[in-house]
Amino acid sequence: MEFSIKCAPPEKRKAACIVLGVFEGRKLTAPAVLVDEASGSHLSSILGHGDMEGRSESTLLLHTVPGIAAERVLLVGLGKEAEYGEKAFIDAVKAAVSALANTGAKDAALHLFGLGKEAVSSEIVHAVIAIGESRYRFTSLKGRKEKRQDALKKIVFDQEGEEADQALKEGIAVSGAMNFAKDLGNLPGNVCTPTHLAEQAEAMAREFGIDSKILDEKEIAELGMGSFLSVTKGSQEPARLIVLQYHGASKKEKPVVLVGKGITFDTGGISLKPGAEMDEMKYDMCGAASVLGAIRAAAEMKLRLNVVAIVPTCENMPDGRATRPGDIVTSMSGQTIEILNTDAEGRLILCDALTYAEKYDPEVVIDVATLTGACVIALGHVASGLFSNREELARELIEAGDESRDRAWHMPLWDDYQEQLKSNFADMANIGGRPAGSITAACFLSRFTKKYRWAHLDIAGVSHRSGKHKGSTGRPVPLLCRFLVKRSKRA
Ligand code: BES
Ligand code: MN
Ligand code: ZN
Numbered sequence: 001m002e003f004s005i006k007c008a009p010p011e012k013r014k015a016a017c018i019v020l021g022v023f024e025g026r027k028l029t030a031p032a033v034l035v036d037e038a039s040g041s042h043l044s045s046i047l048g049h050g051d052m053e054g055r056s057e058s059t060l061l062l063h064t065v066p067g068i069a070a071e072r073v074l075l076v077g078l079g080k081e082a083e084y085g086e087k088a089f090i091d092a093v094k095a096a097v098s099a100l101a102n103t104g105a106k107d108a109a110l111h112l113f114g115l116g117k118e119a120v121s122s123e124i125v126h127a128v129i130a131i132g133e134s135r136y137r138f139t140s141l142k143g144r145k146e147k148r149q150d151a152l153k154k155i156v157f158d159q160e161g162e163e164a165d166q167a168l169k170e171g172i173a174v175s176g177a178m179n180f181a182k183d184l185g186n187l188p189g190n191v192c193t194p195t196h197l198a199e200q201a202e203a204m205a206r207e208f209g210i211d212s213k214i215l216d217e218k219e220i221a222e223l224g225m226g227s228f229l230s231v232t233k234g235s236q237e238p239a240r241l242i243v244l245q246y247h248g249a250s251k252k253e254k255p256v257v258l259v260g261k262g263i264t265f266d267t268g269g270i271s272l273k274p275g276a277e278m279d280e281m282k283y284d285m286c287g288a289a290s291v292l293g294a295i296r297a298a299a300e301m302k303l304r305l306n307v308v309a310i311v312p313t314c315e316n317m318p319d320g321r322a323t324r325p326g327d328i329v330t331s332m333s334g335q336t337i338e339i340l341n342t343d344a345e346g347r348l349i350l351c352d353a354l355t356y357a358e359k360y361d362p363e364v365v366i367d368v369a370t371l372t373g374a375c376v377i378a379l380g381h382v383a384s385g386l387f388s389n390r391e392e393l394a395r396e397l398i399e400a401g402d403e404s405r406d407r408a409w410h411m412p413l414w415d416d417y418q419e420q421l422k423s424n425f426a427d428m429a430n431i432g433g434r435p436a437g438s439i440t441a442a443c444f445l446s447r448f449t450k451k452y453r454w455a456h457l458d459i460a461g462v463s464h465r466s467g468k469h470k471g472s473t474g475r476p477v478p479l480l481c482r483f484l485v486k487r488s489k490r491a
Pocket of ligand 1: 266343344345346370432460
């Protein structure tokens, strides 16, 4: 899809279709009034016949409207005017593009901006992302290729100016990064292996002018990452440590370091998971995909910021050589870990990556991981769980989540929970029992992040959808991107 911005009076706009909003009660928005006037009350007479009320997500396509330059008019319902806001706007944009997909229109102009209280620039970002979301399909592994039927290739937004231009760029970068992350997430475990993930990261880095290095198991062992390597022991696929560096600011500026969990398939290992829905454990690398997506977007937007992405990636498989419950391993930090459950593997690969992050002298470190089922129970599929050792950093991330509508909720990280990780034989156990499972997982990670400002996003509930609409969501790419954009503008 090609996006552009250009202002024009709707009645004079030469386009295959112009999209106009109607509030409930058949109330025309200002651009719709202009078209109504130019067409000799064509719109109001049609509405008068009862063909459209203006209810949210309803649409009505009109051909050969007299007195205007466009070939078609698509009316889209905006719902109640008093309740109109960002959500109604996004729903209307989605309804409009899905209606347009059933027409022969090759291009369309959206005259839907600035109708509510929200800033137009944020509407532009949301519109591009919403359109990308509603048009995303994962078809690369279908044997019989279904061709895209619809003609729609170009969308122009009725806006202009520097801010609108910036917003358009942000929307395009975020949307592209989400698709990149979704594709990686949706690939099955036999295709998206650690090797494949590393190759894709490298190829993306090359395309966007990002530095990359991929460490193999020998190099990972030399770093002393005994915890990370304990997870890959049962797998035939070699583990990798992916490191990407985007230099958008002077070398003196400390980087934002993003760490993503890259378990390409999580069987649970010897603590084998039950069979039901185990296929969804191919999504256990969605944290990795999201941090790769975020650094890609930062490079595409040319943000004045240094960003590092660190991805430990491997499989968690049962095998004669696999790690056993009760095994004790030594992490890169020197702290020893009693592995009481091999299914709590995410924290075992992340703790070594978090220690490795120290080497980049980070401004902040944010890790992103499909870490616990407990987080899904706590927050469902709406919000990511957010944990941090700094209040301000947590606030900053919450705000980025609200603005991008990719929400996170602040969870406690009080010392009181640390007790649950006590081990009789090592410095800590890798599980803290059933109560507060997402918190004790975060507590485990906090033992490896004492030297810097750190936040952890548990995305187990938001990374993918199950059931009929099974698929990767691309979250929390929007949150991470908004965070990076705001950081890059900080004095
Ligand atoms: N990858 C899972 C967490 C998960 C669960 C993600 C459901 C998405 C949906 C993680 O590795 C895991 O297995 N966690 C265990 C930890 C437990 C053994 C302490 C869990 O949540 O059950
Ligand atoms: Mn697991
Ligand atoms: Zn896992």
